[in-house]
Amino acid sequence: MSLVSVNNLLNLGLGIGTDYVPDGEIVINQITTAIEAGYCHIDNADCYYNQAGVGTAIKNCIDRGIVKREELFVTSKVPDWKQGYDSAIKCCKESLRVMGLDYFDLYLIHSPNRPCEDWQKGVLDTQRALETLYREGLVKAIGVSNFALRHLEFILREAEIKPMVNQIEFHAQHQQKAVVEFCKNHNIQVIGWGTLNQGRMFESDIFNSLAQKYNKDIAQIAIKYSLQKDVVPLARSIKKERIISNFNVNDFTISDNDMMLLDKLDGKGFSQRACDEYCKPIKMVPANSQEYTPLKYKRTFKLFNLIPFLTEKKYRWNKTKWFLFGLIPLLKITKKDL
Numbered sequence: 001m002s003l004v005s006v007n008n009l010l011n012l013g014l015g016i017g018t019d020y021v022p023d024g025e026i027v028i029n030q031i032t033t034a035i036e037a038g039y040c041h042i043d044n045a046d047c048y049y050n051q052a053g054v055g056t057a058i059k060n061c062i063d064r065g066i067v068k069r070e071e072l073f074v075t076s077k078v079p080d081w082k083q084g085y086d087s088a089i090k091c092c093k094e095s096l097r098v099m100g101l102d103y104f105d106l107y108l109i110h111s112p113n114r115p116c117e118d119w120q121k122g123v124l125d126t127q128r129a130l131e132t133l134y135r136e137g138l139v140k141a142i143g144v145s146n147f148a149l150r151h152l153e154f155i156l157r158e159a160e161i162k163p164m165v166n167q168i169e170f171h172a173q174h175q176q177k178a179v180v181e182f183c184k185n186h187n188i189q190v191i192g193w194g195t196l197n198q199g200r201m202f203e204s205d206i207f208n209s210l211a212q213k214y215n216k217d218i219a220q221i222a223i224k225y226s227l228q229k230d231v232v233p234l235a236r237s238i239k240k241e242r243i244i245s246n247f248n249v250n251d252f253t254i255s256d257n258d259m260m261l262l263d264k265l266d267g268k269g270f271s272q273r274a275c276d277e278y279c280k281p282i283k284m285v286p287a288n289s290q291e292y293t294p295l296k297y298k299r300t301f302k303l304f305n306l307i308p309f310l311t312e313k314k315y316r317w318n319k320t321k322w323f324l325f326g327l328i329p330l331l332k333i334t335k336k337d338l
């Protein structure tokens with residue numbers, strides 16, 4: 001029986017983020033270091049393209065007796081382009097196969113549908129798939145990610161099994177107070193991504209001065225801030241010393257006054273995207289020198305998203321298909337005009 005669940009997720013502390021971490025040796029080392037350091041919560045997704053490596057690291061750690069499967073809390077997500085009943089079920093089963101797991105502790109709808117025509121249908125069909133996976137025991141909990149108030153209201157109205165989690169961007173510089181409040185009132189655990197504002201937090205004077213005051217580093221202050229707000233933090237690092245230090249935040253508490261100081265940073269930092277901006281065109285993100293190549297690649301990829309021949313090989317056929325479909329109405333109009 002699983003020893004971890006959404007109900008005690010906050011007690012597990014920081015979860016390790018795996019987005020932008022290249023598959024293979026790098027992600028295997030990252031997850032192995034994290035598990036050895038005591039992390040139990042591993043956040044992954046179909047679209048991080050490193051599931052095989054994450055699965056290998058988990059299996060190695062279990063085989064070496066460092067951890068038991070039931071002590072780990074592993075999350076995966078179905079991306080918006082795999083929304084729909086059959087495709088979501090297929091996606092989950094394929095992720096389990098690639099990772100060598102029997103079940104996920106949490107399975108999420110990664111975001112409301114994009115592009116936004118009829119997002120309700122995509123979300124609802126996917127929700128039904130998650131409910132089936134939950135009933136079959138392939139996922140121990142289900143939830144959503146990047147859902148704003150209107151998406152949450154919709155899903156709560158329609159769901160047979162309510163989402164147990166909403167994973168959203170959350171940190172002092174982007175607090176999404178209304179969404180967090182709504183989730184608390186509806187017994188939905190908030191998991192916060194971008195806890196370190198993807199590296200941008202390190203420029204803040206207030207974070208700097210609090211780090212000095214508490215004799216901690218900025219990342220530890222940011223992680224503790226989330227925990228004291230009852231939001232489960234996720235942070236990503238591929239550096240051994242950072243993976244370890246990020247996890248060790250149990251020996252201090254940020255005072256109420258200092259929490260209020262951090263509260264005032266809301267909206268002051270750069271945020272990749274607010275929940276409510278889903279179903280709108282994505283904002284481009286300025287390049288950040290701290291990020292490694294896959295991130296830059298992903299951003300470039302967004303630019304060329306609409307040009308099928310320039311996209312990554314695995315997307316090329318899908319993009320080309322939609323591109324050709326798009327031509328049909330154009331050809332009809334031209335024919336009529338002639």
Ligand SMILES: NC(=O)c1ccc[n+]([C@@H]2O[C@H](COP(=O)([O-])OP(=O)(O)OC[C@H]3O[C@@H](n4cnc5c(N)ncnc54)[C@H](OP(=O)(O)O)[C@@H]3O)[C@@H](O)[C@H]2O)c1
Nearest residue numbers: 017018019043193194195196197198219235236237238242
């Ligand atoms: N549901 C969603 O839509 C969604 C969206 C985004 C992210 N997420 C999840 O949330 C996780 C975390 O968010 P994120 O990856 O966007 O960014 P993040 O954790 O806020 O920031 C990661 C950046 O901070 C650096 N860093 C980590 N620890 C540090 C430390 N102690 N000192 C200095 N720099 C440090 C990392 O660099 P180094 O690697 O060099 O240390 C990396 O550049 C993701 O990996 C993913 O699992 C979910």
